[in-house]
Amino acid sequence: MSLTLAQQKKRKITYSYLALVPFLIFFLFPLYWMLITSFKTDNEISSLRGVPLIIQSMPTLAHYKFILKETRFLIWFKNSFMISAVVTVLTMVVSVLGAYAISRLRFFGSRYFGVGIFCTYLVPPALLFIPFYKVVGLLGLLNTKWCLLFLYPTLTVPFCTWILIGYFAAIPRALDEAAFVDGATYIQMLTKVFLPVAAPGLIAATLFAFTVSWAQFLYPLAYIYRDDEKVLTNGIYTTLIKGDVYFWGELMGGALLASIPVVILFAFLMDYYVAGLTRGSIK
């Protein structure tokens, strides 16, 4: 008790930072290791001399050149981007309309609908990819990227709808009653009142839809084998792993390049996302 309150507080912060260090090493080491591997020469990667935790010889851009020139990385990137963008738009239209109807317009069964939506969110891709194999085949979409356009919304729509229901339900009823008395239609109420007020929720849902689409691996791996139709995840996995041992530089470079768009999105919009994710269960 000889320490003053301010000293105690300062000591607590110092200890907390110290305790944080092992976590940060654990979290960031793989990224650091991937990054330095992608700049090492093949000779250095395969060498057993010295300290592998730093780049010892001259760093090289050869792996990145290889990825961009000798593989279809840019085509996969374009495919990933296009599919993720279209899926995000589709998801938002379906989710916004659905969440609005469930949270505001009472109708038969609307109380159970929210729960039902949540249940579908808990159905994982690992359960549905086999029947989808048949469905995708029947539609003639096997081996094309287009099949992803209707597969990904099964992953994004339930959660986005669930997030948005929470945001819409929190809007005071006085607002829509006022709009209603003013003669607004339901669509006007949605676009003029709900969407602006729930903008943080919309951002969170958009970000979720985009990143989930970007990161999906199982569906493209199961249904798309043609190089030009692949997206980043399965493209890198199936193509950059070459026959010889020293493909690590290319593989690490490719994985890092493919992660950059998502990490940048999060750097700017993380607060919205965290709020959207946690508000449902904290009350």
Next chain:
Amino acid sequence: MVTIRSMVNGRPAVSAKPRLSLLSRLRSRRWAAYWMILPLVVLIVGLVVYPFVYSVYLSFENKAETKFVGLQNYTKLLYYDTFWLVTGNSFRFTLTAVFFKATLGLILALILNNLPIGGQRLWRGVSLIPWVMPLALSSMGWWWIFEPTHSAINWILVQLGGSPKPWLSDPFWARVACIVTNIWYGTPFFMIMYLAGLKSIPESLYEAAQIDGARALQRFRYVTFPMLSKLIGITVMFSTIVTFANFDIVRILTRGGPRYTTHLFGTYAFNIGIEAGHLPRGSAVALFMVPVLGVAAFFILRNIARGEE
């Protein structure tokens, strides 16, 4: 779209008969709701419920999908040693990974909660990177880390005076590798949930505890933990579902090997259904996940429903 537009244009004249039009507009609410929810229903019935039912139907067929064989795919699986190996793996993987994620996530959240606002925001963001990065891509990084001769882990082990481990080629160490990767990926999710929960605990509770002379450990035991327990329950159950159904990590690190010792239900179903071309039996494997997913989902829903009362 046509109907939605006509709904907008066809609004009753408010000025002429305000009372009646208000009533009729209230009545039209139900129709507006049906139209708006239609795409959602079509999507969920067509792309979740239907495939699920179809996968049950498929699992009753023979390999060529020409004959109905009843429960044969399921009973055959029960006689395979491999199937029980996969079942054991899935539970071991899930229980171990979720336990460590929940514990480390809580410790990390408590640490971050002590930091001043600026530092907290920054380090929370940095800690989220493993969870933000697409899992398939970061798993490739871990795959390389576990490479036994040229890579990091064994080098560090040797420097620390240990012996190199046959990561990914020995059943025990391969399982450890998969679990470590999953802990790396999932701990930030627990941290973010717990941190939000910690913020929602009223400061007055801690002040009261302090006045009563409670030490730090007691404050955690009697204030923090009880206030968080419901959230911990939801988060654990939620993570159980996601971890149990994990595919990316095992697929990339080991492809289920060595000799099936790291397969989970998801990767094993992929192996049988897609790679070996036995879709019905693959379906049966995947459907064995349903009881576990169902129980976890039930607990989540019960907790969330309680929270709304």
